[in-house]
Amino acid sequence: MEKFDFIEMRIPAKAEYVGVVRLSISGIASRMGFNYEDIEDLKVAISEAITNAVDHAYREGDDGEITVGFGVYENRLEVMVADHGGSFNLQEIKGGIGPYTRSEPVENLREGGFGLFLINALMDKVEINNNYGVIVLMTKYLYETEVGLDDDQISTTQ
């Protein structure tokens, strides 16, 4: 089995803790050698996933917890955000996500409509599991290791 380190955090399903998780992922990703741009992408993606879970808990009138897991692999970071709340209409969430197009009237724009779209745009792989609560599993690869093998690049990693 592939070797990896695992870090887990449990936070209250409250908006004020989104920033705490952002600081954590920033630390983990920079420890792994992700570049500045990728770390910023990871911060946005994880915040979107947690914001969804917080909104969901809030709508259900549930002040539960969110579990965040970080799988630190040689070549990638896997991030899991699990919200143990009740059931959730995945089709509804997936329906109509995408960037704004000019043909769309401004009045139709949904204020909360870009979260999942951004996760998809910023991460390399995204899976959503809806069997028990909602689990978002997203992966970002460390491409620098491959770039290091390219003749056109001067590798600074040893």
Added chain:
Amino acid sequence: MELTIDVVKQDMKSVIQLTGEIDAYTAPRLKSTILPLTEESGHTVEVDMEDVNYMDSTGLGVFISALKSTKETGSHLKLVNLQSRVSRLFKITGLDEIIDIDTAIRGGNE
């Protein structure tokens, strides 16, 4: 993890100076500051984002609702001095097509 909001309000134009991060925690306060200003017909609301070092879709949501409000009342919303990371989110989502964004970035690396 905080957001400081400073508003300088004049007759025809308000300038909102933001410092910090726009996320699920800080966005509601930003929304309740911006919306009343956009509800004045003919008013220009300029948001200076130079010191916003983090924003996610909750921030996009605030600016979408502000934009809708300007369409209803005939006011104007303008975002200025965006850091490249922040302006990237407007581009990815296509919102740069409908929101007035000043792309001249001071001290940016684009």
